[in-house]
Amino acid sequence: MADDPDRVDGTPFDGIEDAESSTEGGGFWYPTVEDIVRVHDDIIEEDPDGEPGIEDRERIQYAVDYVKHGMFGEKPETIHEKAFGLMRLIVSNHWFVDGNKRTALNTTNLFYLFNGYELDYGEDLRAMLKLLAVREEIVDRDVAIDYLADQTGTIDEDAMWSLGQVLVTGALADQFGVNLDTLDVRIDGTDADPDHDDHNG
Template identity: 25%
Template sequence: MKYLSEQEIIKINRYVIHKYSPSEPVGVIHSTALNMIVETPKQNVFGKELYPGVIEKSAFIFKSIIQKHVFINGNKRTAFLALNMFLNMNGYKLNVDKVEAVSFTVKVATESLTDKEINTWIGTHTEKMI
């Protein structure tokens, strides 16, 4: 399993800010939360992975970046690109149109979706790359 580093997620955030809203400030607000987001998917509890599969790990990263509000700006955009990048790094691709991607990302930010609901949405829109 390949994992995103803190630096890679920070680079994603810088990219989305510079590309889509260059007048917004760039930076990390909660470095400890960012560290937790990077390290938690790797954890084992009593010999079992806390997040056992690619979908579960990617969902945790996606949801956490959005809900922990790690960055000054661009958290939802960063979360979506981090989700996509994590899946790609591990041999999967997200298959969703822009409208649905934006809608679901906003839903994660504004509603109390369960981990299962987020996992299901990501799993439904993900396919193994050949």
């Protein structure tokens, strides 16, 4: 099997490992179409004025394929090039009826997060999203990528481990119908209100 250039260390990509692991093997984690749709649906669900609906679900796959493999002789290589490509395609193509800018921002946040980076943004990034939504050609690609690079920093290993614990806990809670808000547990994992029964039965 030929080496996939998406991998930082040149190891082959089998299509499964990266889907289940964000950074193992030096590869990138990429959102699936379902991930992006879920981000959008969560945004619309929280917005009483939001309008649900997808204009073109199949085209969302194009964004994922582009950041992973490139298209038409152009391939984003760095994490910031990939992040900008993902953001630009989601917001400028208006694949959703509503919430395109928010979906682009939140998906880009997830892309950075699951690859070990944290994006610090404010009104300047929101302004760039508005420009991409109406006239993407006036946004200079190199300037935008440099901006993203300046606004991101790596997350330390302990923080990533804690994030993993939170995500796994949340997924299990959803699976088993457990409301985490009803549990009184400290950050260190100990019960805040322990049972003082001394016998082991």
